[in-house]
Amino acid sequence: MPDITTNTGVLTSLASQQGGVDIVLDRITKQYPGQSTPAVEDFSMRIEPGELVMFVGPSGCGKTTTMKMINRIIEPSSGSIRINGDDVLSLDGNELRRHIGYVIQQIGLFPHFTIAENIAVVPKLLGWSKARTAARVEELLNTVQLDPGIFADRYPRQLSGGQQQRVGVARALAADPPVMLMDEPFGATDPITREKLQAEFLRLQADIGKTIIFVTHDFEEAIRMGDRIAVLSERSRIEQFDTPARILANPANEYVRSFIGEGAALxxxxxxxxxxxxxxxxxxxxxxxxxxxxxxxxxxxxxxxxxxxxxxxxxxxxxxxxxxxxxxxxxxxxxxxxxxxxxxx
Structure with a gap:
């Protein structure tokens, strides 16, 4: 593992990056102590700037572990991860995470913070001025279609599940990160709310062009949202990594066919x-x-x-x-x- 430094030049580059960046994972492995087999083994992938890549696979296949190694919530045992050519393993993990948006299924809003305060967490950590932070909070609430005059001073408990998910997305976007990691962000919502959130996020992505890794267990969601889909099996083995249309028309093997299920033509x-x-x-x-x-x-x-x-x-x-x-x-x-x-x- 490389020595960890702050490497402020790289972090400044990430913070100022407009749109998305490329991400390269090269032979990433995660071996937990006491386990006979790795959770993730020899995983390699290149994600293009502005691309929305879906990780789909069964529970326990390592898709969330793989994603979390990118922002070093989980440290890889071996391999390299590069964002825009820069080795993220040489960076301070806390600083790195402030420049990568992260959205989870449980949302993770701070219950005693207002909605505005929740969105402002990362800008404050980055030392933004109050005026700049307030303007960004208002901009993002409008972006996710929550009226700032109505929602900014409310608390998470006063919002519906779908509204809280929108706030979670807004908070991840607060510092305008070039990379977003999304771990089943809409999985806890009902089907109608989920479809609306998916449509809103696709509309948003068309404007912001972030590089996004999106973990889901729902193949229908992967088809609807992804530029490319990585169908993963045990230890994050890539069974097929391609566009939704190509996977549906030409599944690589029976395992991929099982994910597609019935009605591939539809x-x-x-x-x-x-x-x-x-x-x-x-x-x-x-x-x-x-x-x-x-x-x-x-x-x-x-x-x-x-x-x-x-x-x-x-x-x-x-x-x-x-x-x-x-x-x-x-x-x-x-x-x-x-x-x-x-x-x-």
């Missing part, structure tokens, strides 16, 4: 917008219900089934521009099936 349809299909002419006999061209083909298929109509009209900006039927949806599914990547690509 799951793939959720990744393809209506504009990805060949749209026919507007149909005057189609039902009043329409589908926007940016909506998924899965939703278009649902609408066709619900209405029982042979075709539904497609809109762009509210204006009808064409129509679509089940044959067009099936053709789009076949046309977008990606070829299997070459080994090592």
């Amino acid at each position: 799951k793939r349809l959720a990744l393809i917008p209506v504009s990805g299909a060949t749209v026919g002419s507007p149909d005057s006999a189609a039902p009043a219900a329409t589908i926007d061209e940016e909506t998924s083909l899965r939703e278009a298929l649902d609408l066709l089934v619900l209405t029982g109509a042979p075709r539904i009209n497609v809109t762009r900006g509210g204006a009808i521009v064409g129509s679509i039927d089940q044959a067009a949806i099936s053709a789009a599914l076949g046309a977008t099936a990606p070829a299997r990547r070459a080994e090592g690509e």
